[in-house]
Amino acid sequence: MPDLIETIEDGVATLTLNRPESLNALSGEIRLGLLESIHRLGHDDSVGCIVLTGSGRGFCAGGDVKTMAGRSAKVFEERAEGIRQSNRIPMLMHATPKVIIGMINGVAVGAGLSMAAACDIRIAGRSARFGTGFIRIGLSGDWGGTWTITRLIGTAKARELFFTGDIIGAEEAAHIGLVNRVVEDSELLDTTMALARRIAALPKVALGYTKRNLAAAETGDFAASLELEAVHQARCSQTEDHREAVAAFKEKRKPVFKGR
Numbered sequence: 001m002p003d004l005i006e007t008i009e010d011g012v013a014t015l016t017l018n019r020p021e022s023l024n025a026l027s028g029e030i031r032l033g034l035l036e037s038i039h040r041l042g043h044d045d046s047v048g049c050i051v052l053t054g055s056g057r058g059f060c061a062g063g064d065v066k067t068m069a070g071r072s073a074k075v076f077e078e079r080a081e082g083i084r085q086s087n088r089i090p091m092l093m094h095a096t097p098k099v100i101i102g103m104i105n106g107v108a109v110g111a112g113l114s115m116a117a118a119c120d121i122r123i124a125g126r127s128a129r130f131g132t133g134f135i136r137i138g139l140s141g142d143w144g145g146t147w148t149i150t151r152l153i154g155t156a157k158a159r160e161l162f163f164t165g166d167i168i169g170a171e172e173a174a175h176i177g178l179v180n181r182v183v184e185d186s187e188l189l190d191t192t193m194a195l196a197r198r199i200a201a202l203p204k205v206a207l208g209y210t211k212r213n214l215a216a217a218e219t220g221d222f223a224a225s226l227e228l229e230a231v232h233q234a235r236c237s238q239t240e241d242h243r244e245a246v247a248a249f250k251e252k253r254k255p256v257f258k259g260r
Helices: 028-042 065-072 076-095 111-118 145-153 155-164 170-175 185-200 204-217 222-236 240-251
Strands: 004-009 012-017 049-054 058-060 099-104 107-109 121-125 129-131 181-183
Touching (some): 004 028, 012 028, 012 185, 028 076, 049 058, 049 185, 058 099, 058 111, 076 111, 099 111, 099 185, 107 111, 111 129, 111 145, 129 170, 145 155, 170 181, 204 222, 204 240
Parallel strands (some): 012 049, 049 099, 058 107, 099 121, 107 129, 121 181
């Protein structure tokens, strides 16, 4: 079986990390597969939403510790370049116009937590567990976690999690804003896919520009956000989906969006 499984149904693409024996620790195949799949799906007009999850009992346990000795033996410049290549994945997740939902079905630690944080929305099963993990193996963090997690939960809590490496449960993760919603494990798939299908049925062009607005708002000032909103709103107003929504409103019917 491949380390990354892709399925598409009802406009929703599901990417499943498939190394359950290692709690879906990252392999080279997973890294390359995520880069290729997210880039391609981001340009696929038939896809309106991406769900990222793991097989078995884990979402993702982060880097594969069993292979770290060999990677750490590389010269500094080569090791840094390898990390830069992996860091392209959260950057791609951040930049793709498609909404990405993290379906957190178990442990999310280290780069696995950073991957979850790079999703636009996170829904966790009640048994899910979260931790930065890096400090416990003498590392400082990658995959953009120090940036995304700080913005999700605030500086004080982010520092606590990174400095201690503590593991927290799903309820605490929801309380501090790390995940959007916690559901029973038995309900995780249905809840996540219902939301994914709902998003996939919305106007795709508008979704993409909305994601750009929100990403820019994380670092830009108010004036820059206002200008970006003006440009993006004008672009969306010229789409067929906008015209269809206006017509459907006037005719008191449900709009039928075509993604253009």
